[in-house]
Amino acid sequence: xxxxxxWYKKAYEVLKGGRQNEPEWLLLLREExxxxxxxxxxxxxxxxxxxxxxxxxxxxxxxxxxxTVPALSPxxxxxxxxxxxxxxxxxxxxxFSRVHSKxxxxxxxxxxxxxxxxxxxxxxxxxxxxxxxxxxAFYALNTAFFKSGLLIRVAENITLKEPxxxxxxxxxxxxxxxxxxxxxxxxxxxxxxxxxxxxVASNGQSYLTNSVTxxxxxxxxxxxxxxxxxxxxxxxxxxxxxxxxxxxxAFSSFSLSTGGRLxxxxxxxxxxxxxxxxxxxxxxxxxxxxxxxQQTFVDHRKPDGNSHQLFxxxxxxxxxxVFSGRVMVRQDAQGTDAHQTNKALLLSDTAKVDAQPQLExxxxxxxxxxxxxxxxxxxxxxxxxxxxxxxxxxxGQMLAQGFAREVIERTEIEFxxxxxxxxxxxxxxxxxxxxKE
Amino acid sequence: xTDSAESFLKNEYAYGFVTPxxxxxAPRGLSEDTIRFISKKKNExxxxxxxxxxxxREWLKMKEPTWSSVQYPKIDYQDMIYYSAPKNKKDGPxxxxxxxxxVLKTYAKLGIPIEEQKILAGVAVxxxxxxxxxxTTYKAKLKEYGIIFCSFSEAVRExxxxxxxxxxxxxxxxxxxxxxxxxxxxxxxxFCYIPKGVRCPMELSTYFRINAMDTGQFERTLIVAxxxxxxxxxxxxxxxIRDKNQLxxxxxxxxxxxxxxxxxxxxxxxxxxxxxxKGGIYNFVTKRGLCQGAHSKISWTQVETxxxxxxKYPSCILQGDxxxxxxxxxxxxxxxxxxxxGTKMIHLxxxxxxxxxSKGISARFGKNTYRGLxxxxxxxxxxxxxxxxxxxxxxxxCSANTFPTLEVNNRTSRAEHEATTSRINEDQLFYCRQRxxxxxxxxxxxxxxxxxxxxxxxxxxxxxxxxxxxxxxxEGSVG
Numbered sequence: 051x052x053x054x055x056x057w058y059k060k061a062y063e064v065l066k067g068g069r070q071n072e073p074e075w076l077l078l079l080r081e082e083x084x085x086x087x088x089x090x091x092x093x094x095x096x097x098x099x100x101x102x103x104x105x106x107x108x109x110x111x112x113x114x115x116x117x118t119v120p121a122l123s124p125x126x127x128x129x130x131x132x133x134x135x136x137x138x139x140x141x142x143x144x145x146f147s148r149v150h151s152k153x154x155x156x157x158x159x160x161x162x163x164x165x166x167x168x169x170x171x172x173x174x175x176x177x178x179x180x181x182x183x184x185x186x187a188f189y190a191l192n193t194a195f196f197k198s199g200l201l202i203r204v205a206e207n208i209t210l211k212e213p214x215x216x217x218x219x220x221x222x223x224x225x226x227x228x229x230x231x232x233x234x235x236x237x238x239x240x241x242x243x244x245x246x247x248x249x250v251a252s253n254g255q256s257y258l259t260n261s262v263t264x265x266x267x268x269x270x271x272x273x274x275x276x277x278x279x280x281x282x283x284x285x286x287x288x289x290x291x292x293x294x295x296x297x298x299x300a301f302s303s304f305s306l307s308t309g310g311r312l313x314x315x316x317x318x319x320x321x322x323x324x325x326x327x328x329x330x331x332x333x334x335x336x337x338x339x340x341x342x343x344q345q346t347f348v349d350h351r352k353p354d355g356n357s358h359q360l361f362x363x364x365x366x367x368x369x370x371x372v373f374s375g376r377v378m379v380r381q382d383a384q385g386t387d388a389h390q391t392n393k394a395l396l397l398s399d400t401a402k403v404d405a406q407p408q409l410e411x412x413x414x415x416x417x418x419x420x421x422x423x424x425x426x427x428x429x430x431x432x433x434x435x436x437x438x439x440x441x442x443x444x445x446g447q448m449l450a451q452g453f454a455r456e457v458i459e460r461t462e463i464e465f466x467x468x469x470x471x472x473x474x475x476x477x478x479x480x481x482x483x484x485x486k487e
Numbered sequence: 488x489t490d491s492a493e494s495f496l497k498n499e500y501a502y503g504f505v506t507p508x509x510x511x512x513a514p515r516g517l518s519e520d521t522i523r524f525i526s527k528k529k530n531e532x533x534x535x536x537x538x539x540x541x542x543x544r545e546w547l548k549m550k551e552p553t554w555s556s557v558q559y560p561k562i563d564y565q566d567m568i569y570y571s572a573p574k575n576k577k578d579g580p581x582x583x584x585x586x587x588x589x590v591l592k593t594y595a596k597l598g599i600p601i602e603e604q605k606i607l608a609g610v611a612v613x614x615x616x617x618x619x620x621x622x623t624t625y626k627a628k629l630k631e632y633g634i635i636f637c638s639f640s641e642a643v644r645e646x647x648x649x650x651x652x653x654x655x656x657x658x659x660x661x662x663x664x665x666x667x668x669x670x671x672x673x674x675x676x677x678f679c680y681i682p683k684g685v686r687c688p689m690e691l692s693t694y695f696r697i698n699a700m701d702t703g704q705f706e707r708t709l710i711v712a713x714x715x716x717x718x719x720x721x722x723x724x725x726x727x728i729r730d731k732n733q734l735x736x737x738x739x740x741x742x743x744x745x746x747x748x749x750x751x752x753x754x755x756x757x758x759x760x761x762x763x764x765k766g767g768i769y770n771f772v773t774k775r776g777l778c779q780g781a782h783s784k785i786s787w788t789q790v791e792t793x794x795x796x797x798x799k800y801p802s803c804i805l806q807g808d809x810x811x812x813x814x815x816x817x818x819x820x821x822x823x824x825x826x827x828x829g830t831k832m833i834h835l836x837x838x839x840x841x842x843x844x845s846k847g848i849s850a851r852f853g854k855n856t857y858r859g860l861x862x863x864x865x866x867x868x869x870x871x872x873x874x875x876x877x878x879x880x881x882x883x884x885c886s887a888n889t890f891p892t893l894e895v896n897n898r899t900s901r902a903e904h905e906a907t908t909s910r911i912n913e914d915q916l917f918y919c920r921q922r923x924x925x926x927x928x929x930x931x932x933x934x935x936x937x938x939x940x941x942x943x944x945x946x947x948x949x950x951x952x953x954x955x956x957x958x959x960x961x962e963g964s965v966g
Contacts, residue, residue, distance in 0.1 A: 398898060414883045
């Protein structure tokens with residue numbers, strides 16, 4: 051066992067002392083998790099699913115939880131709240147802050163740590179239930195260490211009129227802090243809602259966000275989900291979303307990844323019953339030394355499901371964009387329709403792109419396809435714009451914007467589109483304006 | 488699955504027979520002594536024995552890989568015979584008349600009568616029967632052009648300089664577990680050298696055949712095309728029915744110098760096991776070509792219908808600027824066959840191009856996997872790749888996997904990958920049926936259409952054979 055792993059084990063033992071009041075089942079879950087982590091340690095590039103993303107920088111430093119809730123200026127809060135009404139849920143340094151939050155009618159929101167102690171019966175059936183990557187080191191760390199996070203429940207047949215916006219804010223004033231938010235979203239049968247997760251930080255030191263979100267969609271439930279990751283340049287961000295879908299439920303997700311020094315966004319969807327559908331979309335924009343890694347896994351377990359995926363990347367500077375998308379169609383999943391597309395543009399000589407689309411088909415009555423393409427801005431399109439008097443950089447930016455817009459247009463969440471375009475433009479302006487295009 | 492389709496399936500392997508020939512075999516098991524035995528049997532020079540022993544020592548340090556999608560019982564490498572040769576009365580046959588009559592009969596059954604081929608096809612055949620070459624034709628004609636085409640053992644004795652220079656230069660000893668094993672114990676194979684500026688006047692061809700019981704076959708093929716040379720090489724194989732699985736771990740190395748072109752075509756129809764997956768050949772092969780010079784080209788075409796397990800990735804290292812790599816493949820798995828195949832295109836030179844067309848067909852319990860890598864290093868400016876992988880599924884118990892990897896590390900290169908998986912289009916089937924075609928003919932026609940892009944890259948005589956093979960392999964698997 052190396053010393054860093056030893057360090058996490060010790061930190062776990064210390065925490066364990068204060069966890070006497072936690073229910074037996076959770077302690078068991080945590081024990082298993084830490085044991086799995088100690089056994090396997092942090093992943094290395096030798097592991098197939100971590101081949102292009104080296105987490106040595108995370109593994110080399112012990113990250114400590116920071117319990118303190120920083121004083122927030124009202125202006126900061128206003129900025130974070132953004133536009134739009136509905137529920138606003140604020141999680142700071144991994145801890146749900148009820149005082150800063152606003153919860154609308156029709157949804158039931160609790161701190162997951164609190165819910166475990168006061169109403170374990172509503173957490174127990176779901177926690178760890180949707181997860182499909184129990185063997186993963188970061189998932190295990192989250193399970194072993196999480197204290198807080200959001201428990202969101204939408205009752206049967208409720209249609210939420212306003213979106214739920216959850217902001218995960220890290221105050222990175224201390225070096226090497228970590229947060230392990232753990233979220234659980236249960237959408238009752240026939241319910242409908244919109245959830246937007248945003249990850250931001252006050253600029254500063256290096257920190258690690260290691261979040262896990264589990265989503266359960268009961269029969270006929272519909273959830274439009276978006277995850278916006280704009281962490282600071284010194285951040286490490288590892289996040290996984292695990293969705294389990296019942297009959298005829300629909301899940302659509304959009305993820306934007308622009309921040310972080312190393313960011314990995316995992317999205318696992320299991321279509322656990324017939325006629326379920328999902329649509330996963332993502333956009334990643336890298337520059338400088340960023341490593342942005344997108345992982346998806348759609349597991350078609352039952353008949354007549356369909357899934358569509360579109361992921362696009364724009365890579366500048368010395369950045370690296372990774373996409374690995376796995377689609378599995380099991381023997382029972384006849385009548386499946388599964389499609390996946392990944393496109394990436396290289397904007398500099400030193401950027402790198404790695405793509406690994408994977409199809410595993412065990413049924414025969416299926417229509418599946420995947421496509422991946424890596425290239426650069428089109429010469430003749432650039433020429434066209436330039437011949438009309440548009441500067442080289444501006445033309446490049448226009449084309450890159452158009453490239454990104456296709457994915458943004460896919461999201462079902464109308465009010466978000468403008469915000470997304472703004473974030474994308476800001477990032478592109480930096481890339482094309484810095485003269486390093 | 489319809490009944491007519493079911494009956495279509497029951498096609499037995501037509502080439503199952505055992506020719507009784509006296510074998511001169513090495514003792515069971517693998518050790519340095521076995522390697523010395525093989526080397527001595529083949530009258531090899533000292534450098535070759537040293538090379539083999541070094542490979543063996545590397546192999547001992549290596550572990551059998553487990554990352555592929557294929558499943559098979561653990562192989563006991565000590566329970567195999569590593570060398571067997573038909574007994575030679577003297578120094579080997581000097582003409583066809585001296586060749587073992589039993590051997591000749593075997594070829595006749597396979598439909599490759601050597602005499603006829605000499606006259607008709609204009610193909611020089613270096614026939615490998617088990618591990619030693621027993622007949623070579625058209626040698627004199629090739630000699631006129633300065634082309635060397637002979638068995639590997641002969642090349643080791645006659646052309647040690649070329650062997651020393653090129654052996655292991657594309658597939659190093661340490662490359663992988665099976666390549667190391669092959670390097671240690673390879674029995675025989677073919678060697679081919681095309682001198683500068685020569686266009687080989689005929690298709691070169693080797694027929695492989697595994698015969699003696701429990702003999703792993705470890706072929707070694709090395710083809711070198713010097714500047715501006717052209718060669719088209721055919722490799723085809725069949726094997727008799729055996730109950731115990733047989734391991735075949737071949738290594739093929741191709742070297743193309745400046746402006747040289749090598750076209751390598753394979754039709755593989757080894758025994759694939761019976762309907763219940765019993766028996767069949769394990770085909771674990773390392774094939775790799777090096778486009779060393781500028782404007783060179785290597786093209787792999789393969790039709791894989793046999794073997795219980797096929798595990799190979801014919802690859803191209805595109806080192807020379809403006810070099811080209813191509814990979815065309817049809818892999819058919821029926822019954823309990825498994826295939827994990829694909830290619831690697833490593834773009835090192837500037838403006839290098841690669842094309843990958845892979846067609847997988849899975850029927851009954853067959854498992855088909857395409858696994859590929861396209862890599863463009865920062866130096867490989869202006870490189871281009873196009874990949875297309877399609878899978879056809881027949882029956883609800885078969886599977887098809889597609890695992891491509893793209894790594895692009897410069898901004899002037901482009902790589903594209905497309906893959907689709909589906910079953911036979913009902914509309915197409917209906918259209919054919921409605922015009923009075925039987926279900927079997929309709930399926931056969933659609934499948935041929937599906938594979939056409941690959942077949943058109945095969946040399947004439949192979950294309951015909953491949954079409955026939957497809958029918959035999961797939962008959963009755965669709966409904």
